[in-house]
Amino acid sequence: MWKATILAFGVLLMALLFGNFVCLGWFQQDSSVKPETQQSEQPSKASPSPDSQDQSCFCHLTGVLDDCFCDVESIDVFNNFKIYPRIKRLTEKDYFRYYRVNLKRPCPFWPNDGHCAIKDCHVEPCPESQIPVGIKSGNYNKYSKPADTASDVTDCEQAKNLGAINSTLSNQSKEAFANWEKHDDAQDHFCELDDETAPDSEYVDLLLNPERYTGYKGPSAWRVWNSIYEENCFKPRSVYRPLNPLAPSRGDDDGEGFYTWLEGLCLEKRVFYRLISGLHSSINIHLCAEYLLNEGWGRSIWGPNVQEFRQRFDTAETKGEGTRRLKNLYFLYLIELRALSKVSPYFERAFVNLYTGNRKEDGNTKELLLQFFDEIKTFPMHFDEKSMFAGQKIEAKILKEEFRLHFKNISRIMDCVGCSKCRLWGKLQTQGLGTALKILFSEKEIQNLPEHSPSKGFQLTRQEIVALLNGFGR
Numbered sequence: 001m002w003k004a005t006i007l008a009f010g011v012l013l014m015a016l017l018f019g020n021f022v023c024l025g026w027f028q029q030d031s032s033v034k035p036e037t038q039q040s041e042q043p044s045k046a047s048p049s050p051d052s053q054d055q056s057c058f059c060h061l062t063g064v065l066d067d068c069f070c071d072v073e074s075i076d077v078f079n080n081f082k083i084y085p086r087i088k089r090l091t092e093k094d095y096f097r098y099y100r101v102n103l104k105r106p107c108p109f110w111p112n113d114g115h116c117a118i119k120d121c122h123v124e125p126c127p128e129s130q131i132p133v134g135i136k137s138g139n140y141n142k143y144s145k146p147a148d149t150a151s152d153v154t155d156c157e158q159a160k161n162l163g164a165i166n167s168t169l170s171n172q173s174k175e176a177f178a179n180w181e182k183h184d185d186a187q188d189h190f191c192e193l194d195d196e197t198a199p200d201s202e203y204v205d206l207l208l209n210p211e212r213y214t215g216y217k218g219p220s221a222w223r224v225w226n227s228i229y230e231e232n233c234f235k236p237r238s239v240y241r242p243l244n245p246l247a248p249s250r251g252d253d254d255g256e257g258f259y260t261w262l263e264g265l266c267l268e269k270r271v272f273y274r275l276i277s278g279l280h281s282s283i284n285i286h287l288c289a290e291y292l293l294n295e296g297w298g299r300s301i302w303g304p305n306v307q308e309f310r311q312r313f314d315t316a317e318t319k320g321e322g323t324r325r326l327k328n329l330y331f332l333y334l335i336e337l338r339a340l341s342k343v344s345p346y347f348e349r350a351f352v353n354l355y356t357g358n359r360k361e362d363g364n365t366k367e368l369l370l371q372f373f374d375e376i377k378t379f380p381m382h383f384d385e386k387s388m389f390a391g392q393k394i395e396a397k398i399l400k401e402e403f404r405l406h407f408k409n410i411s412r413i414m415d416c417v418g419c420s421k422c423r424l425w426g427k428l429q430t431q432g433l434g435t436a437l438k439i440l441f442s443e444k445e446i447q448n449l450p451e452h453s454p455s456k457g458f459q460l461t462r463q464e465i466v467a468l469l470n471g472f473g474r
Contacts (some may be wrong), residue, residue, distance in 0.1 A: 018449055051111035061326050066268060068334060070381035078379055083337075086372045091473045093365045094132050095354040096349035097380070099466050103423055104200040109227065117165070120214040120292070120300075125202040129435065134357030135462070144410055163387040190404050191411040191434030194427070198462060204424060206470060210292030212302060216419035224416055225280070232406045232413075234269040243273070245280070256402050259324065268388050268399055271335075272406065276434060277306055278332030282429075282474060283327045284312045332433070334383045336472045339436035341382060343468075345449055346460065354465075385440045407434060425474075432471020435464040 044236040064071050090096055103123060106112060128136065194201060229235075229243040239261045262270055291305035313322035346352065347369060354365045389396040389403075411430045437448070445458035458467075 029181075044404075061323055065327055065331055065334070068272070068331070068383045070330075070334060070383075071349060072327070072330055074381060075333065079333070082375050083372075086368065086468070087374060087473045088373060090365070090368055092207065093354075093368070093469055094358070094361065095135070095365050095462075096466055096469050097205055098126060098131060098135055099201050099206055099424075099428060100196045100201050100463060101196040101427055102198050102201040103420050104429075105194070105415045107451060108412050109416060110223070110417075110420075116419040116422075117212070118215045118419070120212075121207050121216055121421050123204055123420040123424050126205045126208075128203075130205075131203050132356035132358065134355045134362075137357075139368070149168045185455070189434070190407045191431045192408055193461070193463060196461075206428075209421060209424060210290065211286050211421075211425040211474065212420055213287045213292050214419055215290050215292070216422055220416075220418040220420075227283045227413055227416075228276060228410055232410050234265065234271050234406070238267070238393045239344070244320070245277075245318075245325065245346060256258045259321075266399070270402055271388065271405060274328045274331045274334060276410070277325060277328040277332075279429065279433065281313075281329040282332065285309070285329070286474065288312070316382060331383075333472075334381075335440070336433065336436045336468075337376060337379065338383045338385060339439040340373065340470070340472065341376045341379070341470070342446060343460075344377070344444065345446060346369075346458070347373065348453060389441075404437075407437065428467050429471040429474055431464065431467035432469075432474075434469075435460070435468040438464075439468075 001179055062072050151199055186253055225244050226242070233243055235243055262273060287307040288305050289309060290302050292304070294301040295305050313326055315322050318325075344353075347366075351367075354362055354369065356362055356365075389400045391399075411427070411434055414423060414426040415424055442458050445455065448456045448457065
């Protein structure tokens with residue numbers, strides 16, 4: 001029985017490996033407060049068998065998603081057989097595995113509660129000597145031919161060659177680079193970006209610091225999610241129950257019926273809530289998939305925790321909310337898939353190189369990325385972002401700016417997370433979604449990209465590129 005259950009759970013995880021954060025506290029509140037999904041009564045004799053209970057959340061996850069013309073089954077097949085194998089290979093490439101992040105930025109909203117002391121919360125930064133020279137030199141994704149770096153050239157010689165790259169650029173390209181450095185929020189930044197030149201910024205190897213359960217929980221984690229849901233999700237004043245799915249039960253206001261208020265919102269505000277809910281669902285799934293099963297004297301054992309998954313997503317245990325949460329994850333997947341489809345012309349230009357300093361490896365990475373984009377373009381049911389912010393010009397502009405600022409605020413809240421590993425994956429995946437939104441609302445700039453020189457209107461930093469691909473990979 002358990003073998004079949006775990007196998008079925010593994011299949012769903014494969015279908016849902018799209019997105020999100022880290023730590024038990026992110027999906028489990030303080031033990032002194034009873035979660036809304038917690039069973040409070042003993043099952044009756046008429047209760048379903050354990051097998052049927054384990055399968056119930058899977059059986060209900062079917063049909064068309066809200067706010068788009070796409071069904072769950074089509075996404076499953078497309079992702080499992082075409083997308084997931086390619087995104088997995090991409091995120092293992094050097095260009096995408098090293099992420100520069102500042103995990104020491106102070107929380108801008110409340111005094112720091114102190115950092116998590118649990119060993120699994122720790123992030124191991126990457127020694128400077130292990131970072132590919134093309135990445136740490138700051139010349140990543142530059143717009144000239146990559147330096148011809150033979151395998152026997154020393155790091156110092158490589159750095160010297162890399163430092164001379166700009167001498168091959170035209171005055172036009174130099175001017176474009178200068179404008180790139182100065183571009184600001186007029187380009188629709190949806191995230192608060194880390195300053196990669198800050199002394200506290202460090203490179204992290206994402207493959208060596210995986211997203212999984214760390215044991216981080218309590219008031220600090222609760223306050224982060226509460227702030228995200230209650231202060232940034234366009235909650236109507238008439239709705240009194242907390243939006244946070246971990247909030248204590250509120251009687252008759254629980255379950256699927258609670259969401260009737262959501263249908264009364266405009267499309268843009270519904271989309272915002274569903275994206276945040278999708279991120280949260282993804283976090284929960286990854287924690288359930290990489291749960292600490294045994295902490296022995298030798299090494300810890302991690303693996304799927306089916307019971308935790310059911311507690312968060314089973315239809316019966318969540319009064320119907322679990323299926324909605326999972327569908328919001330699919331919706332998040334569609335949004336990021338659409339952004340990747342839209343941004344492909346940016347990377348298809350011949351002079352754009354995913355530069356690490358290893359010419360052969362960089363060529364293979366670029367080829368794999370273009371194959372990935374070609375596969376994405378074959379998906380027939382992309383989300384239509386043109387339906388958003390399409391009303392009266394002034395009102396639409398105000399709403400879009402409000403949408404952007406709310407999401408940017410959430411990216412700043414990530415600096416309030418007390419667990420370093422949770423903060424790492426929270427910042428990365430929030431930035432990945434923010435980059436996707438930036439792409440979706442930069443259509444004209446992307447359409448007008450010059451073929452042989454950098455664009456003054458649309459640019460992506462390496463930090464954004466790495467976050468976008470890894471966020472989608474989650």
